[in-house]
Amino acid sequence: MTDKNYRSLRNRIHEIIFEADTPTGKFFDVFLMISIVASVLVVMLDSVASYREAFGEWFYVLEWFFTILFTIEYVLRIISVQRAKGYIFSFYGMVDLFSILPTYISILLPGSQYFLVIRILRVLRIFRVLKFTQYLIEVDQLRSALASSRRKITVFIFTVVTMTVIMGSLMYVVEGGKNGFTSIPKSIYWAIVTLTTVGYGDISPQTNFGQMLSAVIMIFGYGIIAVPTGIVTVELGKAANKYTTEVCRYCSREGHDKDAVHCKYCGHKLDP
Known part of the structure; x- marks a missing residue:
């Protein structure tokens, strides 16, 4: 694969995973939301003794299926951004990481897989998927006010x-x-x-x-x-202001002004 093709592939992956404006991006995010909710339900049902006795093997298989699925998604997110460190140490990056670690840790520490319920935090992305921009504005305003x-x-x-x-x-x-x-x-x-x-x-x-x-x-x-x-x-x-849901390719931050040309966090130019 040439360097040009590799960059084109990275851009395409970034568009699908991080942007909710395109049909493929929205489809990916909706599929991701369904997978997150389903995985959390599996963890919750597995904690019920009667269900665990009856469907324990199915729960085990599904748990690993979702973990591998989210691991692949996590790796693709790292690959598609210009600065992997910006995504890895962002809020969503940390949530994505901690949502897959418990399953791997459970190999050494049985029972730690129940911490997978942290995956429910990833559903916060639904605000971007459904274009609830006003909610994103309120979240950012609240965060700014608390700070x-x-x-x-x-x-x-x-x-x-x-x-x-x-x-x-x-x-x-x-x-x-x-x-x-x-x-x-x-x-x-x-x-x-x-x-x-x-x-x-x-x-x-x-x-x-x-x-x-x-x-x-x-x-x-x-x-x-x-x-x-x-x-x-x-x-x-x-703290009143107006923001978009556009994600910076370099630092993986969002909440930029609608007329912004450059990222207000890292200074790189935003995609048109």
């Missing part, structure tokens, strides 16, 4: 942790071991459960002061719930 909010959220979490440590320690002093607060860590566990308004009820204060303190913590809990929501909502308002 922009990380410092504020970190400070918020640190504040909540500090509050639970103080409240838990105070409750340990007030209630003591006779009422179930046998240690500071267990009292902090109670404070976390109460502050998050979960309220398991396995530990509860018995003294008047302890009950008053728990009421204060529960009220704080309702107020605290709204804080991270407000932080992310503000950042979401700043």
Whole structure:
């Protein structure tokens, strides 16, 4: 095979595997989605003892069939991109890799094949297949908002942790071991459960002061719930933009502006 024919073949494979705009690309992605869902169902059914006893051999064959199929697809994806490292260490690249590793690892560690349910994450590609561009926009906006909010959220979490440590320690002093607060860590566990308004009820204060303190913590809990929501909502308002589903051949990233000529992540020219 000449170098020109090899490049043409790589381009054709890339068009089929990474692009959902062409008939063959859409057919490939739909077939891939069906295979992913079917493989996850096989793993789930195999975990049911009665089904495993009746159809264990079929499940074993199907598991290896899907694993080999996805392995071939993974190799083709690496071959078809200009920079294999960009795809391998991308989000989808890591998901694709971890979706096939458990079967091979199960040869040495029996039972690890049940981690194959991670394949369900690959169904996220259905947004591209069905051209749900608006959903891709929202996903990218949410990701951007969370990234922009990380410092504020970190400070918020640190504040909540500090509050639970103080409240838990105070409750340990007030209630003591006779009422179930046998240690500071267990009292902090109670404070976390109460502050998050979960309220398991396995530990509860018995003294008047302890009950008053728990009421204060529960009220704080309702107020605290709204804080991270407000932080992310503000950042979401700043993240509005319009993107396409085009995948860069060099870094395997998507989410480019509709009028983009070059990839905003690696700088290479996008395909026309």
